[in-house]
Amino acid sequence: MKVAQINNTDYRYKTSFKGIIRTVWRKTPSPNGVHLIDTIKHKNNSWMFRPNVRECIRQYNAFSKLFPGTEKVNVYDCACSLGYGVYGFLLWLLSGHEKHPERFFPIIAKDYDEDIIKAAREGLLPLNEDEIWNICDVVRKDDVIKKEDLDEFFHVDYNNSENMLIGTKCYGYMAKPTKILTDKVQFSVADIREDYVNIEPHRSLVWATNFWPYMGKEDRYKLAQNLYNQFAKGSAIKISDDFDNNRICLQDSKSTAELLLDTGFHPADGIKNIFVK
Ligand SMILES: C[S@@+](CC[C@H](N)C(=O)[O-])C[C@H]1O[C@@H](n2cnc3c(N)ncnc32)[C@H](O)[C@@H]1O
Numbered sequence: 001m002k003v004a005q006i007n008n009t010d011y012r013y014k015t016s017f018k019g020i021i022r023t024v025w026r027k028t029p030s031p032n033g034v035h036l037i038d039t040i041k042h043k044n045n046s047w048m049f050r051p052n053v054r055e056c057i058r059q060y061n062a063f064s065k066l067f068p069g070t071e072k073v074n075v076y077d078c079a080c081s082l083g084y085g086v087y088g089f090l091l092w093l094l095s096g097h098e099k100h101p102e103r104f105f106p107i108i109a110k111d112y113d114e115d116i117i118k119a120a121r122e123g124l125l126p127l128n129e130d131e132i133w134n135i136c137d138v139v140r141k142d143d144v145i146k147k148e149d150l151d152e153f154f155h156v157d158y159n160n161s162e163n164m165l166i167g168t169k170c171y172g173y174m175a176k177p178t179k180i181l182t183d184k185v186q187f188s189v190a191d192i193r194e195d196y197v198n199i200e201p202h203r204s205l206v207w208a209t210n211f212w213p214y215m216g217k218e219d220r221y222k223l224a225q226n227l228y229n230q231f232a233k234g235s236a237i238k239i240s241d242d243f244d245n246n247r248i249c250l251q252d253s254k255s256t257a258e259l260l261l262d263t264g265f266h267p268a269d270g271i272k273n274i275f276v277k
Helices: 053-066 084-097 114-122 129-139 192-198 217-230 256-263
Strands: 011-015 022-029 036-043 074-077 107-111 125-128 154-156 171-177 185-189 204-207 236-238 274-276
Touching (some): 053 236, 053 274, 084 129, 107 114, 125 129, 192 217
Parallel strands (some): 074 204
Antiparallel strands (some): 011 022, 154 171
16 A cells, blocks of 8 residues: 655655654754764554453543543544544444444544645555454444454455565454444544644543654653643543553653643543543
8 A cells, every 4th residue: 555755855754663643754864964864753553452451441441431421522632643533432433332422523634744644635545454343343243253344344354365574474354334423423634743633622532642752852841731731620631551551652751641641630540541631
């Protein structure tokens, strides 16, 4: 699968695992002004039910309890890549686990990378075998996990597999989300560093996962503060463990969890990586 070139000559990219999932590099002048070195601007890598399906289900249950009742909940994914996070949550909502799934619709999914949003709107998700079985597990109608249960949500071309993984062999398929899913998500381009002002303060749930280290220390601090100020009491933010709290990626500054706590958020009762104002 091809991704459109980034036109700006300051950037270059290489495709990686899952084909469309890219690493975008920014050329940076060296201190002596002569050579150009490359730094990672961002990666679009993502997958369904990250970090794992059990943890995701625990979190989805928690969202339901954080916002009890039937009133509308405003859900945003502010660095959505191809929309794996959004689709994972929708699959759970639409499979009988939540009493009033419609209160979470539509989900507003944004990313500042125009190419990835274009691809998200076209709607072709690379899925590996594990992701496919995890989806079947979440959407299953009885005790048996069957591939047919997935058909309502994705058209998968099983005849066209790709060997996608570096290292151990793993086969992947292209999956087209059906209208049941795509009707409930709105993709658009935005940089959360400016776009936080468009978050509805009340009853909002903001997914902000696996992108904080790309922003740099100053922007991370500013964004945490701006989100806190934008939120009304009770709105919540979800981050991730694997990248957002990784001290090596954060170059030894505070983890995103610590940053949110310093800003005034408090941890949601018993649920890792969810913080509430
Ligand atoms: C590693 S992916 C993570 C995708 C998804 N949130 C997840 O957890 O799997 C990082 C994404 O963040 C996006 N991103 C980075 N900085 C951003 C910003 N300031 N505003 C919006 N999107 C951003 C990138 O374009 C990329 O698609």
